[in-house]
Amino acid sequence: MSSTTELLKTPLYDWHASHGGRMVDFAGWSMPVQYTSIIDEHNATRNAVGMFDVSHMGRFYFADPTACELLNGLTTRRVWPMEAGKIRYSLMTRDDGGVLDDVLVYHLADPSGKAFCFMVVNASNREKILGWLRQHGDLEKFGFEDRTTATAMIAVQGPRALATVDPLCGTAPSSLKYYHGMMTEVCGTTAIVSRTGYTGEDGCELTVPGDKAVEVWQTILDKCSGDGGSAVGLAARDTLRLEAGMPLYGHELSERINPAQADVKFAINIKDREFPGRAAIVAARKDDSLPRRIGLEMEGKRPAREHSLIYRGDEQVGEVTSGTFSPTFQKPIAMGYVKPEHTDVGTELEIDVRGKRLAARVCRLPFYDRD
Secondary structure, three states, rough: OOOOOOOEEEHHHHHHHOOOOOEEEEOOOOOOOOEHHHHHHHHHHHHHOOEEEOOOOHHHHHHHHOOHHHHOOEEEOOOOOOOOOEEEEEEEEEEOEEEEEEEEEEEEEOOOEEEEEEEEEOHHHHHHHHHHHHHHHHHHHHHHEOOOOEEEEEEEEEOHHHHHHHHHHHOOHOOOOOOOEEEEEOOOOEEEEEEOOOOOOEEEEEEEHHHOOOOOOOOHHEEEEEEOEEEEOOOHHHHHHHHHHOOOOOOOOOOOOOOOOOOOOHHOOOOOOOOOOOOHHHHHHHOOOOOOEEEEOOOOOOOOOOOOEEOOOOOOEOOOOOEEEEEEOOEEEEEEEHHHOOOOOOOOEEEOOOOOOEEEEOOOOOOOOOO
């Protein structure tokens, strides 16, 4: 992470800067990494409400919902036909199976009942995915708009998140099933509301006009802060998603990793479909030599970091992709890729942390499950 010179700013940037947010460079955006302590922000989300500015994520709008049919030919998961109101997590892959990005595809309807398609992509991949889409279709014929800089996206997560947001909405987000969305009024402004998130907690994500972002953010924060809620930065967002066993692009997912290795079978529909990378994914599923994603718990207090090497005896058998000290479990946890013969739960391994081998054990993912 570097300085914030000439970085993109979300509509909430001034609020963050004036409320103690420590701003850093994240994927070309100036984003708050934390406000108080990572542990306090993490625990606020696990126990009450955490509010996240995720406006750096790319947001693509298609006025014509048949754009989902175009996306269906480019995603690993079937997103067309899909009933209005549904949202699906999927991957976009190259012909060789490398992951270009993991995305959310929405098929929603506006208040008049007119359907449209919406897509959320990772900030670091926005230009890449936009170029990939343009290679495969005429986006303008679908009424395409890149709404990333014109809107804000706010995630409200935690066991009290829906109770906080429900009274502020025309239609309560708690009425939605998980991975469903709608357009409704939020604090008096029209917004896209989805029952989605990246923390392992229940909650919702709100896409609002950029000029209404501070008003919506402050109203929700005022409502939850007296009940233990708080603004949360990128650092705690990472510890939360890691506890929830959720892969992060650039770590557990990348152009060098085939989805068959990543334990995301739910996001891959092979039968009766064609998409870039399909053949490579089928082949990788049958390849017993490819490393596979696992969870690891460690003894002591020192966490393993990305690129730490994993050993079984004298043999290097894998590499850590993400690691942290878990505030919930009070021990170091990590995810990584290891040779398939070392993936059984309970397998004893070692991780090289700054030149010292530390004991680790393969465990089930996710580490944390709110149920």
